[in-house]
Amino acid sequence: MAKFNLNINGEDKTVDVDPSTPLLWVLRDHLNLVGTKYGCGIAQCGACTVHFNGSAVRSCQLPVSSLEGSKIKTIEGLSENGDHPVQQAWLEIDVPQCGYCQAGQIMSASALLESNPNPSDEEIENAMNGNICRCGTYSRIKAAIKAASKSQVA
Amino acid sequence: MTKKSTTVNRRSFIKSVGIAGGGLLIGFNWLACKRSEEVAVADAALEMPDEWFELNGYLKIGDNGVVTIYSPNPEIGQNVKTSMPMMVAEELDVDWNNVIVEQAPLNTELYSRQLAGGSQSIRQGWEPLRRAGATARYMLLEAAAKQLEVPVEDLSVEDGVISHSGSDKTISYGEIAKAAAEIEIPEEDKVVLKSKNDFKIIGSSRKNVDAKKIVTGQPLFGLDTYKEGMLTAMIVHPPKFGMEFKSMDAEKVKEMPGIKDVFTIDTYPEDTQKQWSDVSAFSKLVVVLGESTWQVMQAKKALEVEWDLNPELTKKIEILEKSAGMGEVSGLESSATHTSLMADVGSKKAKAIRKDGDPEAAFKNAARVIERSYTCPFLAHNCMEPMNFFANVTADKAELLGPIQTPEYAEKTIQSRLGLDLENIDIQMTRMGGGFGRRLYGNFLVEAAVISQKAGAPVKLVYSREDDMTDGVYRPAYHVKYRAALDANNKITAFHVNAGGIKESPLFANRFPAGAIDNYLAESWTVDSNISIGAFRAPRSNFIAGAEQSFLDELAEEIGQDPIQFRLDLLKKAKENPVGENNDYDAARFAGVLEMVRDKSGWKKDDQNLNRGISAYYCHNSYVAQILDLRVKNNEPIIDKVVCAVDCGIVVNPDAAKNMVEGGTIDGIGHALYSKISFEDGMPQQSNYDTYRLIRHKEAPKSIEIYFAENGIDPTGLGEPPFPPVIGALANALYKATGKRFYDQPYISGLQGDLKT
Incomplete structure (x- = not known):
């Protein structure tokens, strides 16, 4: 287990998880952000898509250890009032x-x-x-x- | 706020609505003051009332006029959570913008048939849901008449406001709700349902009540359940059908971070009273329990489990095979064996299900016999939300929450499996990330409950995609052989269908073209297997429609007739001079969708410019005809257009209905073109989307046009009917494009190779 500082939807968060944990499960299991969905776990279905420094990526393939210093946006942070x-x-x-x-x-x-x-x-x-x-x-x-x-x- | 009690069990109300006038006194404000967490209308800014008044099990009205309508049936994406409450709101006469929709929990006393399956929710809810709305409206009017001291006949309602015709007196539903809750429930014959011409909500498009939550990523689905103290559980099932658990070495895995326990369960021990919905190939499972999903996934990978051939299963199948004379299926089955076995069994005489006239003589005397066989593989349902369920089982109570199409049956199984009384089992339904039939079979719910009981903790069971795809309950593999006898004038004198599958037959003996041909024989067979099967969107139809419609297309060509006119001629015979008495379709409505799709698509006989395929089918009480245009480029089809004509009676929510037809059309095309589960020595050869191909954006039709028949007939199914026929339209269009007939699904396999582009 190790501590990681993440910037998610403009907020700084710290999680204490195994370094191999994919962003998908950090969001869902540790940060209560369940809008990002688990579908396949192998980057084939796109249900877990988030923005990583502005680009669409599959969060099931992004280990938490690779995220320091980057900006993550999830469906919950796409707009303030669901009006994107x-x-x-x-x-x-x-x-x-x-x-x-x-x-x-x-x-x-x-x-x-x-x-x-x-x-x-x-x-x-x-x-x-x-x-x-x-x-x-x-x-x-x-x-x-x-x-x-x-x-x-x- | 006061809570008034009643001596009558108010749960019996809806039965009284459905069966006979109850005359029950209802009059307390259930859930009074509870803030709704399920505000589901597009306008989430609705003010919650201070007090709610429940008029019946389907609805409650707030003192400010806001109405909550409970949607009784499970929502799997067919949009009943919007359209069922629309039917209540129609008869209640409320402003839809003032309505909040909530998913009702399982309550067998309040509601009948809380099930998502067979495309029956709207059809079977049509009367009881409208009656629930109309009964509440009756009580509100009675209460208003008392309060205003005017005859009830002089009152009318619009958008939840009651007006008196003889004066300018008005009273809103919110103001009178409390008094209405004390009005005696009227006898059924006193409550008059609206004339269809007066519908304002039914027949006008209303948006999905959960859409705002969906597009903003709010928790809605079973997998989104996170509760205090909850552990995550995953299962390990045998890698091959026909195997069972032998032993494991779990000690190292138990030491892994976050792992709480590793143990085995027996989901369905022999003394469990199983329901039809309890289908599972693997009763004995290994369970890994831990704090978080990733930790459990890692532990699962590290776990060493030994599996053995399941001797009981192998023996049982051998006995069945011998007694049924169906050849041999070994303990570990392979697709190659399945294919040859089905071809073999399908070439023999089988059990006759229907026979008209003298088909044997007609075939004997035929000038020409045309015979073709068609096949399809097993399919996995692939709901995008993998199977999961939350369970909190204590000594005397089971709390269950998650995605299930058959909560009523699951409750009975839990009663037997855990030895609990029904009233101590609480099943709540979440919105489902797809159903397609998979969640009719609640083995994952039972597994979650058994795990929670054994662990002594609240547990969420989560299937990985691989678990989900290799766990069974597949769409069966089918095989059908068609034969048609033609006389010297190219007239069809006999028709023979011989259909079967592993381990279910796709035959509908009384379906078209039965009834249209004098000499007709329908035979059916099955081959047993240890691979578990289940209903898959439009069960049996999802194969036989495409096969039958391909065969009819080829027959029309052999005879030299336009394929639409060929079908219309058969339907004319079925309408004017039907053969047999049990034909399950209405030939006039069937012909209606064919004529409609012909007109709307600008169909021309022998059109050389387009590769067009036609198909029409009847299932789940509805009629669908489709014409599909495609091109083939680099061995992949490009589908330019599908035109659909649909007769499902009254369309409750037109835009949502179009969405359903678009989806069913794309889903049907995708599975027939691309998808299969195959086996080698009992092992599924596809376990995730890198090997199992589902249709994607690029492959979807460029345009889909949909037309509904307008006939005022009570509504029928729509979730399933658009799926089966489009497969025939696809096969027939592929023939036009390639000059080659397609008999075996997935069609993409036959496309690789000799084509014209």
């Missing part, structure tokens, strides 16, 4: 079915729009291809990303 343009578009298009994968989808989508505010269909598909939705909400996810893109550009 991507979240608003998700509500407007009413994207979720079961909802379990959606936090990961939203984190991937918001990172995409941060780097590419007006993505093409192909760019959306490429950026989102690592996020599985078993319910099959892909059409709505794409529509919501386009709606968020428009609202940001406008």
